[in-house]
Amino acid sequence: QWPDSLDGKERAFRVISAFGRLITDATSRFTADLALVDVGPNLGAINRAALVAADHVVVPLAPDLFSLQGLRNLGPTLRDWRGQWQERVPKNPDPELRLPPGGMRPVGYVLQQHGVRPGRAVGAYQRWMRRIPDVYRHDVLGEDGPAPALDDDPNCLAQIKHYHSLIPMAQDARKPVFALKPADGAFGGHQTAVQASRKDFAELARAIGIAIGRPLERAPG
Template identity: 25%
Template sequence: MKVISVFNNKGGVGKTTLTYHLAHALAESGKKILMIDADPQCNLTIYSLDQDTVHDIWEAEDEFIDQGFESTKAKVGSIRFSVLNSRTRSLHYLLKPTEEGTGELEYLPPPRQITNNLDIIPGRLTLHLYEEKIASRWTDAYRGEPLAIRTITKIRSLAEQYSKEYNYDYVIVDTSPSLGSLNKVIISTVDGFFVPASPDLFSLYGIRNIGKALTSWKDEFEIIYKLISLEKRHNFPERFVTFLGYTIYNAKKYSGYNNKWDLAHAHLNYAHQIPATIRANIAPDLREHLSDELLSSPIGATLVMHSHNTFPSMAQHYHNPMWKVPGLPNIEPEHLNTLRGASQRYLETKDSYIAFGQDLLSRIDLLGK
């Protein structure tokens, strides 16, 4: 099992759209996938589940989040708690005992099945409260304080626990475009991440910011690891996160320009600067498994490079990947004409994302070598 993340310090690059469709493509390729929505904005949850389902999940656990986990557990009684815990719960609910410093859950609530081979642990808007605990307990981790170690490794631990119980091949953690405490512990403890980038100045600066943050985070984690006892080190992954590469995503296509990526000249110029920006800012030891050719080439080449226009919004509206939308039985009348003229292009996205996923997996396979 590998835990991966799609991460960029710059928002608006289609990160959640890519994460959602990548997960579906891998699932349709026969891999068993768990998505964890660790973005406090819950975009992956909104993409995956209808509003009524999200409301039901959140409402049932509101008191545990707002009034306190252990006190509410005692108040509702063991039977009601067992019923609640036998249904899908949000990531924040799973983290709440750690946030409060109480005992762990005796058994894990089931993830929500999206489709065959694909499940999700939904997000929750209150996840920022857990981030505050990460920040306040960070210095205690240097002293090996058990609750602090548990706090900074808990999301990784949950990924491993769920994988052991449900036999996932890959866990994909969705994150916010932030370099705060929550993403520090997520990105530092996943096995690998890649960057979706727009061909513009802002993505170049985003990569620079990520590189600086990774250097700082790695130093901090290495110090903690050296200071804590051997018995506590098992909470951490065997190595710090590895950079898997980048992909150019959601770029506007300009056919007629004489270049292999069909980008406008200004965009092509920025796209060509991405590998050099990576080399200059992401430490060599985090990308040592990537050859110069792999580092210079976007994951999937042009497979998912260009904008899908309104396709992603339709996918989100119907809570299905783009290639499944034309065949859905519940298409609303106002969307019929739009789909009728573009159904083939919707269907073609499937092969692109599956091939993209296979290219990504070939890079993940290098982590074990």
């Protein structure tokens, strides 16, 4: 559908903009201020349509080689898609068809799933973590110059540690990790980790709200 939209074919625009219309309708129906779209780690047509519907992009990262390579691919691709969509929008043959603006503005990254030992990521992870700010700055934002260290990087919205057994427990209960209860199997030391995860995700939500210019009126949870 992407090439057909460049030729001004209405069906192509309807297919590509389907996620945007779905999100707009859902937020109106449920009086939601924000919609979160979770996409898989690939740059295929479905993810492109989902990202065209997004105003902002938050990138989840693991401290490893694959995430760094993914960043190097993601940045140029986002810029290409944004420019190509702006080129296509004027070719829409149906003025009543709502098209998303295709902002796709990167607002930061979330570093997740790193092991922690006495309050700090273990050395094997730190080696990869130190490289992320430069790669994000250069390849995703397209900016020159050295990036600050990870702990001082304003593009790092949060660092979420690996919660180990809470993850399969949450999947089994079909709940987020911070909503697990003793009835779900989260008792004893697990409840301490659940409370810590609630704090981590509340801070992440606040950081995202600030990054997109929509500060939260109250802390989540």
